[in-house]
Amino acid sequence: MLVVTRSALLKNKDNKNNKTVKTLKIIQSxxxxxxxxxxxxxxxxxxxxxxKLKVLLIRSDLKEYxxxxxxxxxxxxxxxxxxxxxxxxxxxxxxxxxxxxxxxxTFGKVNRxxxxxxxxxxxxxxxNIMHHKLKIRENELDWHDVSGVKNLAFDHQEIFETCxxxxxxxxxxxxxxxxxxxxxxSLRDLQNLYEAILGIKLDRRNFRxxxxxxxxxxxxxxxxxxxxxxxxxxxxxxYDKYEQKKKKxxxxxx
Amino acid sequence: MLVVTRSALLKNKDNKNNKTVKTLKIIQSxxxxxxxxxxxxxxxxxxxxxxKLKVLLIRSDLKEYxxxxxxxxxxxxxxxxxxxxxxxxxxxxxxxxxxxxxxxxTFGKVNRxxxxxxxxxxxxxxxNIMHHKLKIRENELDWHDVSGVKNLAFDHQEIFETCxxxxxxxxxxxxxxxxxxxxxxSLRDLQNLYEAILGIKLDRRNFRxxxxxxxxxxxxxxxxxxxxxxxxxxxxxxYDKYEQKKKKxxxxxx
DNA sequence: TTAGCAAAGTGTATATTTTACACTATCTTA
DNA sequence: TAAGATAGTGTAAAATATACACTTTGCTAA
Numbered sequence: 362m363l364v365v366t367r368s369a370l371l372k373n374k375d376n377k378n379n380k381t382v383k384t385l386k387i388i389q390s391x392x393x394x395x396x397x398x399x400x401x402x403x404x405x406x407x408x409x410x411x412x413k414l415k416v417l418l419i420r421s422d423l424k425e426y427x428x429x430x431x432x433x434x435x436x437x438x439x440x441x442x443x444x445x446x447x448x449x450x451x452x453x454x455x456x457x458x459x460x461x462x463x464x465x466x467t468f469g470k471v472n473r474x475x476x477x478x479x480x481x482x483x484x485x486x487x488x489n490i491m492h493h494k495l496k497i498r499e500n501e502l503d504w505h506d507v508s509g510v511k512n513l514a515f516d517h518q519e520i521f522e523t524c525x526x527x528x529x530x531x532x533x534x535x536x537x538x539x540x541x542x543x544x545x546x547s548l549r550d551l552q553n554l555y556e557a558i559l560g561i562k563l564d565r566r567n568f569r570x571x572x573x574x575x576x577x578x579x580x581x582x583x584x585x586x587x588x589x590x591x592x593x594x595x596x597x598x599x600y601d602k603y604e605q606k607k608k609k610x611x612x613x614x615x
Numbered sequence: 616m617l618v619v620t621r622s623a624l625l626k627n628k629d630n631k632n633n634k635t636v637k638t639l640k641i642i643q644s645x646x647x648x649x650x651x652x653x654x655x656x657x658x659x660x661x662x663x664x665x666x667k668l669k670v671l672l673i674r675s676d677l678k679e680y681x682x683x684x685x686x687x688x689x690x691x692x693x694x695x696x697x698x699x700x701x702x703x704x705x706x707x708x709x710x711x712x713x714x715x716x717x718x719x720x721t722f723g724k725v726n727r728x729x730x731x732x733x734x735x736x737x738x739x740x741x742x743n744i745m746h747h748k749l750k751i752r753e754n755e756l757d758w759h760d761v762s763g764v765k766n767l768a769f770d771h772q773e774i775f776e777t778c779x780x781x782x783x784x785x786x787x788x789x790x791x792x793x794x795x796x797x798x799x800x801s802l803r804d805l806q807n808l809y810e811a812i813l814g815i816k817l818d819r820r821n822f823r824x825x826x827x828x829x830x831x832x833x834x835x836x837x838x839x840x841x842x843x844x845x846x847x848x849x850x851x852x853x854y855d856k857y858e859q860k861k862k863k864x865x866x867x868x869x
Numbered sequence: 870t871t872a873g874c875a876a877a878g879t880g881t882a883t884a885t886t887t888t889a890c891a892c893t894a895t896c897t898t899a
Numbered sequence: 900t901a902a903g904a905t906a907g908t909g910t911a912a913a914a915t916a917t918a919c920a921c922t923t924t925g926c927t928a929a
Contacts, residue, residue, distance in 0.1 A: 397693045400652050400734060439651050439732050443723040467721045467736050469697040478693050480654060482721050549876080566879075567917070584925090590875040591924040614916080803906080820908070821888070838896090844904040845896040868887080 401481040402446040403434035403517070404462075405524040406455065408490035409541040413506050414557040415490065416521065417454065418513070420501035425475045426514035430505070432521065434481060447484040454502065461487040461540040465527045466520075473516045485524040487540035508560075532558055534612045536577060539598035547585055547593035548572065555615065563615055571613060577603050655735040656700040657688035657771070658716075659778040660709065662744035663795040667760050668811040669744065670775065671708065672767070674755035679729045680768035684759070686775065688735060701738040708756065715741040715794040719781050720774075727770045739778040741794035762814075786812055788866045790831060793852040801839055801847035802826065825867060831857050 406417040418430040433454050437446050444462065452458050462484055469480035490504070510521055532538050538554050539546075552568050572578060578596040585592035660671040672684040687708050691700045698716065706712050716738055723734035744758070764775055786792050792808050793800075806822050826832060832850040839846035 398654050398691065400654065437652065437723075437734075440725060442725060443721065443734070464720060466718060467697065469691075469736075471694060471696060480691075480697070482723075547877090564918075565877090566919085569878080570880095588876085589926060591877050591926075593877055801906090818889075819906090820890085823907080824909095842905085843897055845894075845906050847906055 397478055399477060399479045400437040401434050401479055402437055402443060402450065403432045403468075403481045403483050403520060404447050404450045405432055405465075405483065405485040405521055406451065407485060407487050407507075407528065407541065408504055409554055409557065410490045410504065412553045412557060413508075414554075415504040416507050416510060416525075417502065418505050418510070419454075421514040423475065423514070429512065429514035430510075430517075431514035432483075432517045433502075436479075437482075443482055444484075447486070451486055451488070455488055455492075457488055457492055461537055463527070463531070465524050468516055468520055470516060481520070483520045483524055485528055487528075487537060489541060489543060491543060529559055532613075533615060535607075535610060536575065536598070536603065536613065539600075542598075544597055545581060545583065545595045546597075547595055549593050551596075559615060561615070568615075571615075575613070577606075651732060653731060653733045654691040655688050655733055656691055656697065656704065657686045657722075657735045657737050657774060658701050658704045659686055659719075659737065659739040659775055660705065661739060661741050661761075661782065661795065662758055663808055663811065664744045664758065666807045666811060667762075668808075669758040670761050670764060670779075671756065672759050672764070673708075675768040677729065677768070683766065683768035684764075684771075685768035686737075686771045687756075690733075691736075697736055698738075701740070705740055705742070709742055709746075711742055711746060715791060717781070717785070719778050722770055722774055724770060735774070737774045737778055739782055741782075741791060743795060743797060745797060783813055787868060789861075789864060790829065790852070790857060790867065793854075798851050799835060799837065799849045800851075801849055803847055805850075829867070831860075 408415045408417065417433060419433055421427070421429050421431045433450050435446065435450055435453075437443070441449070443464065447462055447464075448458060448460075451460050451462070463486075465483045465485055467480060467482045469478075471478060473479065473481075507525060510518075512518065513521060528537075532555065538551065538558065541554060542550060548569055551572065552563060552565065555568070556563055577599050579599050581595045581597055583595040585595060662669040662671065671687060673687055675681070675683050675685045687704050689700065689704055689707075691697070695703070697718065701716055701718075702712060702714075705714055705716070717740075719737045719739055721734060721736045723732075725732060727733065727735075761779060764772075766772065767775060782791075786809065792805065792812065795808060796804060802823055805826065806817060806819065809822070810817055831853050833853050835849045835851055837849040839849065
């Protein structure tokens, strides 16, 4: 991106060409009266793989942040809803469009972006990492363990941390975690996921007790395969039942 | 400053004669397509008076919403931080600058504002209603019981409800309520406040037990005056102690 | 084939937290 | 000085959260 300052435009003021002058005046007034503020959407895309919570990052192409990793984002198109802009980012980067998405906070420090005043609305998203593995590992785009995320470009470190904290809080209030898992999973998978998100160890028996009490798990009468030990039963998540109970839902505690 | 994508400019690289005009046209189109989004900040200002939770509203001056009430807001100045913009609204409308302020959510439906695409960052604020009573009741600006807030202009009803829900959640996690009270208050005042915010009745003994256990109340060794019954003791809130304990704070439940 | 391994699956006792509830004390007003 | 009104106080029961160990099952390798 290139930054055009008002003074650069004003230099052309004496141009004889009427059209140009007129154009300049329009631009000048647009710039002055409308806003010199650009709006973007950034998305912290979480995935879960090899029992680790991951986040999708890309290398910044701005020279100011050469080589640093950054979140995935884009400028907002004037005709797009905010959520739509976030979905577009997800579609573009992962090919998925059925994902969990939540707006977290808007970041607008005056100097957060070297290209000018850019205010960004931050979202986080939960996706099933398996469903799009082929789409990435190209273009400097890849998954990173959340535990190793540091020194991101722009103010993206702060955005990442805010979103991660929000996720940690949310999974204790609502059973969102399922968006990160395959449709069939064992209770061990589920516990591994929660341990990865929260960064703590959980008691296995109490964990099972809690999830069965919630009554959102459907016993598929299937078992794991290719495990070198007794296989666990497989479950799926009953989204409909959850939607019904959602209103009265007061939370889970770990 | 205006942000223009470089690729748009490069398209005209070879042009010699009309370079300026073409470039400007591109800039203009960028302005139109990229940047026709205005940014505002809206603030749900809460107060507490006569044992009711109140919100500060103003009559809309837009003809589309003639006579309807709306939240207090303003366009964001390009050189202001987001929080600063919210503080400015508070200063302008209440004269106060030491208030509790929290960003809640950004609302950006394409048609939410009849004047064009305006995206607004919503805050809520807690103020001590006594401190500025003289500043308002002018200019169609006044306090309204939260229970009676309906049919606000724009999408302000939705914004109000989102902010009110956030407040209800927050006061159960952190002792924010004190911002709404005078510096000296009785436990009955405090309970009235929480009952007003949450919209429920609370058990008096359990309420007292909970707040004393928190250990943020300072016994001032003073009592209420001008009450037609046994006066209650007065307390103040120990902000410093709260700040210290904040990190480990896990919440209050009612 | 079978012994050993590794994780699945299961229940109970204790501690902690939350809830429900009623009487005495103190100040004001008549 | 009696009556009215709210302040102030403690305990028992219920619900919830925690801590903890043995048996079962399927897989693997000798």
